[in-house]
Amino acid sequence: MKLEEAIKSNKFKNETQKAALNVLYTAWWLKTNMSKGLKEFGITHEQYNVLRILKGKYPDQICVRDIACRMIEKNSNVPRIVDRLEIKKLVKRTTSQLDKRETVISLTHAGILLLEASTKSIDHTMETVTLLTEIESIQLNKLLEKLRSSER
């Protein structure tokens, strides 16, 4: 579906404005597809993101601040996302002994199992849904980074 159909408008100032809206719409579309796949595992897209970050460092522990700076959405409220993962017993919280201000988070066995199963499912969903060749993907990555090149 073209963007024009998706948002029922073709009044764009220029192609750049359209591209910005297209990025926003595509992100919403990707998130929706991911969430659908995660539903059977009882976790949200953001909770999955935190589990993935923990896995990336496993078996090392990682503090809340380090999780936060690895999140895609930088304003995520990590303590609260961890709350929900803790209730489901997918992660464990411990106060760091080196610095008692820090809370270190680690995956539980249940967390590892759930992450493995959901990753398999999500990877499959994303492959089915994201129809780009490797070359096109490289091109897209370049354009997105050019778009953001005003970022300091």
Add this chain to the structure above:
Amino acid sequence: MKLEEAIKSNKFKNETQKAALNVLYTAWWLKTNMSKGLKEFGITHEQYNVLRILKGKYPDQICVRDIACRMIEKNSNVPRIVDRLEIKKLVKRTTSQLDKRETVISLTHAGILLLEASTKSIDHTMETVTLLTEIESIQLNKLLEKLRSSER
């Protein structure tokens, strides 16, 4: 900033997976920049989106359902966004006389003024921040629509 730096990871399955994450991160980045610009006008990014949709049809009125299907994020809870715009007296709600189930929304004079001022500001922000040429933007739009081509 490259995606690797932004999310402190370079463990991507392939370029397509990286592209999907890059779209999500770029969308967050764009929204953040937009929100910063809208702050002085006291409205959120989503409230601005609704005002823009109303302007697109002005002076025709438009019902809640028609706003919803024009939103970028299709699961937006339009009645609630309209609640907030109504409190600020930027829009007016009326029950349609032709179909009493429908609520038609229209911009107030204050809404029009605020929209004009904020659009000026937002357009400027987006131009400063989104560094793509017209040609690159066309290319990006094509790639995003290819990415989503599994959409039915």
Add this chain to the structure above:
DNA sequence: TTAATTTATATGTATATACACCTATTATTT
């Protein structure tokens, strides 16, 4: 014409974003 179904909107709940502020702990300064 009444009953059943569909549609438009509103509302409730869980989770998330965005951001301000609080508290405990650590680091720095005087």
Add this chain to the structure above:
DNA sequence: AAATAATAGGTGTATATACATATAAATTAA
């Protein structure tokens, strides 16, 4: 060493997303 500043994480509030359900009005079927 005591006072001050900085840092990590938690918590409160407003708004949003996501989705289920409720309610009123309109449409369709019996």
